[in-house]
């Protein structure tokens with residue numbers, strides 16, 4: 012069991028190098044944040060079973076962005092949980108395949124209709140309240156989620172932890188790096204204790220310091 016912070020689980024057994032998070036809501040329900048590559052649903056469901064959590068107790072699935080390593084098991088997880096799906100409205104269109112995504116990085120493997128497209132600044136009633144911050148650059152509708160009370164920032168692929176060092180996700184996988192820099196600077200103004208990255212990391216203590224140090228170099 013990988014409960015890395017109270018109510019924040021890093022799901023075991025998902026493809027190496029990807030961090031799918033399972034978050035406890037205020038009541039008895041759960042939220043899944045990103046879904047891994049196609050096939051990762053097997054590991055996610057096994058993890059839920061290990062914790063004796065009914066799949067239908069997962070009521071919301073949040074997606075940071077369209078890339079296949081985040082949406083690959085979205086359809087399978089929605090079918091297993093009957094949860095509502097959430098993403099930024101721009102990503103929702105690409106995840107539905109209308110239009111198909113032609114930027115860098117792997118596009119979604121199958122089209123999924125997002126139930127609850129949100130916009131920048133919306134608060135999602137999950138994990139004690141998550142603010143959706145539109146942080147474009149990596150993809151057009153990339154979103155980071157911020158839990159104000161506990162100062163948690165789920166940063167998707169805005170950042171990457173490479174050998175313990177926080178960097179921007181590399182241009183190879185990023186649609187527009189100058190825009191990602193602006194997003195990183197915006198996130199550096201938040202008060203962050205734990206930075207929950209998707210590849211590498213997470214940085215559980217003083218994640219905000221790491222973001223500020225990086226932002227100063229951009």
Ligand SMILES: [Zn+2]
Nearest residue numbers: 078116149168
């Ligand atoms: Zn990505």
